[in-house]
Amino acid sequence: MTRLVGGVAIVMIRVLIVCSWGMSTSLLVDSMLAAAVASGYELTVEALSAGEYAARVEECDVVLIAPQIRHLRKSIEKLAASVGKPVALIEPFHYATMNGQAVLEQVLSLFSGVQEG
């Protein structure tokens, strides 16, 4: 399925969420995927620990940081910047309420930012 995001046709957006054990994030992932299906985007979302993220950062389009590892933000951002991936912290309240729609919008704006820049 091809959609226009930021004026560019895309096929699929690959998202990595850096978190701690992936237990709570998996709930958010489900909610994001449901939101993506509802609005017609194709999305893959993976929740990883910071170490797995370091090994696999190249395999994604957008990086998100779960609030409970906020303290790792600088090193995560540095690595993402070195390979040109957009990165952002998930708003804690959106994370708490497992608001997949809001986080999806965050992904889309990050993704379109890269496409334009």
Place this chain on the structure above:
Amino acid sequence: MIERSSAWFERYLVPPLGALASNVYLQAVRDAFIIFTLPLILAGSLFLIVANPPIPALATFIAPYQQDILVPFQLSFGLMALFLSFGVAYSLAQYRRTEAVQPGVLAMVLFLIASVPVRDLTNLNFGEVLPYLGGQGLLVGILIGILTTEVMRRFRGSRFTIRLPKSVPPNVTRAFEALVPAVLLITLIWGVEWFVSIHTFTGADGKLQQLTLPILLMRAFQPLVFVQDSYPAALLEIILMMLLWSVGIHGMNVVTAIALPFWLSTLTANATAGGHGIVTEPFFHIFAHLGGSGATWPLVIYMLRSHSAQLRTVGKVALGPAIFNINEPVTFGVPMALNPLMMIPFVLVPVIIVTINYIVFSIGLVHVPVVLQPFTVPVGISGFVATGGDFRGSLLQFFDLAVSAIIYYPFFKAWERILVAREEAATVQPVEKNVRIPAGVR
């Protein structure tokens, strides 16, 4: 007031706690435990439960076969330090963005060399070595995992490595690159072990035994293992966990990485040698963090019927995860993190629960934890399983929940009043849209 004090926390409390939590070695140990060791420990524990059924009649029936049933346990749970050495080397290599499997495998070889005395191995008694490949060898496993990756990554691309022409396939090149550090590390550990195992000590059976690195380290750290299994240590650990969570950092993860070798060696002693150690992993995960870190189960119930729209929303999302002891919705939704009002019971409740439980376990009202299980096992079931089938374990959990419910209530009501006032203000002046999100979250 609330806004100002949370800014203070953000400024003075977050940086030092964040620095501790970002330590790459601690993160690697944590990842190694979760990804590589925990599944084996859990699988092995099932056999431990079967070999020690809580029903006396069944126990008598099983007694003659007990050691046979324990074989899978001994070779999974019992070898956890071996797999941990692989996991630490592998996870650390991921953080260092270098090839991970080679250091992992080499770390296991080095760990085995370190754990076995230097002598004719054909007549070595396996039972003598076994404890040091598991609970008693965790520190050596962690140190060797770190050493292996740190040495190997320095050799990668350095002058002191075997160079092959560019036309050679990368996999072959990688194998040769690993050769020099592998030989070097093997020689080093074997040399140290040889020196160590020249020395002997008198074992528990009165026979002279050769010293090995894990035995040496265990003897050096024995006082620390002893100190760790005490009330002050438990108090320190729970306070550190909850302070970290209070600033929104995964506290259990950080403390686990530090305390794990001690928790597991105490738990192993409980499971295999009839020990009575209290401060173990289940002591926190199963008996303190009821419904998630901070024992927030009762809060979820309160929230479902709250006058505040925000708390009702969070309560609905938090209910399902709470059953499986996941409470990020509570921590970031109420929020507890960086909320000076809710931080008080968030630290206080687990501290009181840990105190009660420590007393209960030490006077023998409930059997000490012997079984490790995933932290997601619901309250009630997990207390029974953790104690090796003592139903009083479940009763203790419910008692702790009641304590939590009582302490949280006044703080919950106070926070609810603040939120309701904000929400009313927001409906009167719809311009201030962001007031529904409490300032503490930002």
